Amino acid sequence: MMTHLDITTKPLSDSVHEEPDIVIEGGILITMVDGEGPIDPARVCVNKNRIIDIQVMDEAFSFPASAEIIDASGCIIMPGLINSHCHTPMTLFRGAADDLPLREWLDDKIFPMESEHLRPETVYWGSLLGCLEMIASGTTSFMDGYFFEDDTVQAVHRSGLRAHLAQGVIDFPAPGIPDPAENLIKGTEFIEKWAGFSDLISPGLFCHSPSTCSAKTLRGAAEISKDFSLPLQIHLSETSDEVDEIIKKTGQRPVHFLNKLGILDEGLVAAHAVHLTRDEIELLAERGVKIVHVPESNMKLSSGAARIAEMISLGMKVGLGTDGCASNNDLDLFQEMDTAAKLGKVSTGNPVSMEARTVLKMATSWGGAVLGIEQEVGTIEKGKKADIIVVDLQGPHLVPLYNPFSSLVYSATGADVRDVIVDGRILLRNRGFQTLDPDEIMKKVRALTSTFALKA
């Protein structure tokens, strides 16, 4: 396979001391390391859960008989994608309420459905369905926040995906936490229960928003997160109504309000960030707050277009998220990258803005930074965790191939993902699920949701 881009010729690595368990070879490797071009054809060797070698595939290589060889000819080998904002169990409500005014959507549809139908069993199976969809479309790590998060932990553990999973915190009666006074107590219990449970899963807290959490709750959640050295997630300035509400309540714009609370720092992960002043953006950048761009949800709910190119120009590492399936309505990060690029261009009137490489970074290395695990994932580098996907280039929509970055962002979808490896474990092989039974999960979710009495 040929690409018209210049090829980075990487020297063969030093002698390999460990034998590979998995060898992926023959494809175009996109490492997503800054400044590195594609390696074509490449060979990536994995031992246990780590990448131990990256080679130009220009000479014979002897494998141990036990090694699993993944032939990636005609494919791209790249880091697994990272979904930095998601409410996984909302797969349960996919397509149940669309094309509605925002308040009606939330107050008359989503909140009542959550209140009526969320319970440990539905959250567990909805999470499994989300994991299935993420694996199928090349996501290897994600950041989640929702209710009954214990059950999401169990589902994600079963799937083999890597995730930061956060218990939802809100100052209203919530699914599983009828008394808001208990939200931080329950949140702390959640973290204590799951910290150290698995190398792949870290627990945390997700404050719903500055308008639905009190100052006390926000401060408390930030303190707990700091105590455990964990990120704290929040929805920030998603809609202009929400901004107006906070100005009315506090006399300040949301970012200044959070600053006054003392919680604007590198541990904070703020999703949406649509309605910000330049001053707010600069303050977020200065404090190292992590931003997650959620373009499809922001478009579908007509929230607006976040000023992502400005944030990036200030040196911020912005992640990319799908949001939940009630407002997207899928978990496909390939489509999300495409939309992020196109929304960035049309909203700024600048076609050079949000180029393919940039949105790929958002969904890989910068996503790693948002999750606080950039030293371990987000690029294909020797010593990093083996979170790798193989994207099949044999569909007519991926021919010809001039620039792999463009092909991945503007032409590929999640359906082109062929193989998925997380932490050295194969979760998808030749499009077949290795850890989950798709028929069981889809059948179960269909059965559970058939009782959801919808007035749609």
Add this chain to the structure above:
Amino acid sequence: MMTHLDITTKPLSDSVHEEPDIVIEGGILITMVDGEGPIDPARVCVNKNRIIDIQVMDEAFSFPASAEIIDASGCIIMPGLINSHCHTPMTLFRGAADDLPLREWLDDKIFPMESEHLRPETVYWGSLLGCLEMIASGTTSFMDGYFFEDDTVQAVHRSGLRAHLAQGVIDFPAPGIPDPAENLIKGTEFIEKWAGFSDLISPGLFCHSPSTCSAKTLRGAAEISKDFSLPLQIHLSETSDEVDEIIKKTGQRPVHFLNKLGILDEGLVAAHAVHLTRDEIELLAERGVKIVHVPESNMKLSSGAARIAEMISLGMKVGLGTDGCASNNDLDLFQEMDTAAKLGKVSTGNPVSMEARTVLKMATSWGGAVLGIEQEVGTIEKGKKADIIVVDLQGPHLVPLYNPFSSLVYSATGADVRDVIVDGRILLRNRGFQTLDPDEIMKKVRALTSTFALKA
């Protein structure tokens, strides 16, 4: 399969006088006829190239032994999609030049590449690649305009797709027409050559734009089109620069300029239509001009967001197009529908705008109106041409199913299309191409484009 929507119970049709050649049964039928809900489970019978019967599948039915039975259980049966604006052979340049300023993209990349590399052979194979991609993603009819269109006709004829194929007309030296003085002569020859060649293909003219065609050329093209009772395609007000240029040249905005030329009528198909005043929109609506919305291209080139909801509210039937693969970069109308809905919502701040059913109409029945063949295609109705697709609902991203319209627009992609029938002929069966050899076409295009010396 259950859907939560009310089910339309259609009476069994009158006794069937003709025997079906093809029976598609067991799926949820979306007819796209105004006011009709889904029929589930449905049976659609095809004789030769027409739909002869539509039934609720509630009783036994005896088929002639010769009939081909397509089991659509777990699928949606719906009209084939209609791509109302496309430059098919530009698949050749897919991904060759992205993330560039508009003038640089056009003047330094696209025009030179076209000039250097377009010839009958490359156009033929590029068109075949486009047909392959359209068939794979559920498009059954399309409207095309480009150069060396004779070769696109040959390719489309081989594919079995239905299309209106137009020879490009521009007042510059163009691929295949070095002397612009000959553009209308060549265009007339093209129409005369292909009129009556095939029931599936109609020839026509495509004027590049009001800024690149002289008043004389525009008038001439309109006259020729009228003489042959054919639609005339044009790019209209895609960018604000183009609008400024026409105002400077003619003292009028583009729509008023075209009106003065006397060519604003039901035969005109105007693609893009991004930068229009309310007055221009009203004039277009009054004259019955057909508009084609091209949202992904308009976003990627940062041209802007067309005011489609306003046009629809004035009773216009707006089609949906992908544009060429140099500015999209795919021909997947499922993704285009999703983007059309989301761009419509975010650009107007109205989440109720451009609902799923509306964008499905744009890609089906209204597309039929744009192509001038709405009496024959665009809906599943007894007596209409058998242009039918089957969309597989078994991917995890399509579970659960509350509302088939939402699932198709917001969750499905072209990769979910399983079967495609055009004019009663099966072009795709269980995702296998029946008329084209994908390996041959992709190999040929890879070989041809490998010689495209790109300075990318």
